Amino acid sequence: MNISEQAYFQERLDNQINWYDKKSSHFQKVYRCLKGIVIFFSASIPLLVGFISDYGFWEIVIGAIGVSIAVIEGWLSLTKYHENWIEYRSICETLRHEKYMYLTRTGVYDIENPFKVLVDRVESIISNETVNWASLNYNQNGG
Template sequence: MEITEEQYIKERLEDQINWYDTKSQKAQKRYKFFKGCVIVLSASIPLLVGFIPEWKVWATVVGVIGVLIAGIEGWLGLAKYHENWIEYRAICETLRHEKYMYLTKTGVFDMDSNTQIFKTLVERVESIISNENVNWASLNNNDGR
């Protein structure tokens, strides 16, 4: 199958940039939300501990808050929102960099042959995407060995 430069840039490169950008933003929002919850809950413990001598129910509340903090931190470790945010953002920006270097015919794209320039773009973009897929599979299939 042969596609034009315009098709490739729109249907593959732009699509991948948008996908990584969206995923990065979602991961960032989720990470910051859960970390914000941990900060607020952690900061509330010293305040609530002061009420324990007067109302014993606060001891249970503080215990529940501790369990929530541990649960949220455990979830953050499993879901890897922070790692995904950073990784997706890096890939998005790398793909954008390749796109703009290609469009301006600078760096590795400073060549005489338009065919060779496009071929180089495709090879570099597909390599970036492929490497990310391999890294993702490696991280997410780690069974503890």
């Protein structure tokens, strides 16, 4: 199959850059939100402990907050929002770097036919990420 530079940029490279950018932003938002909740809950426990002697129901509230913290931290550990955010941001920026190096014909792209080098490098980046993702998920699921 022969594909033009413009088609490759639109259908593959820009598509992948946008996908990694959106996923990275999503993982960052979820991670920061959940971590913010954990910080708020953790900070509220010492404050609420002072009310236990006056009102017995605060024991239940503090216990529920402690359980919530454990559940959120467990969920963050399982879903790896932080790791995915960093990994996807890194891949997005690496793909952008390759794109702009190619467009300016600098570095490894300062040759006669740089398009083949671009495709090889971009596909290698995407392929390596896919292999890493599959390995992580296989190992995480008891494989």
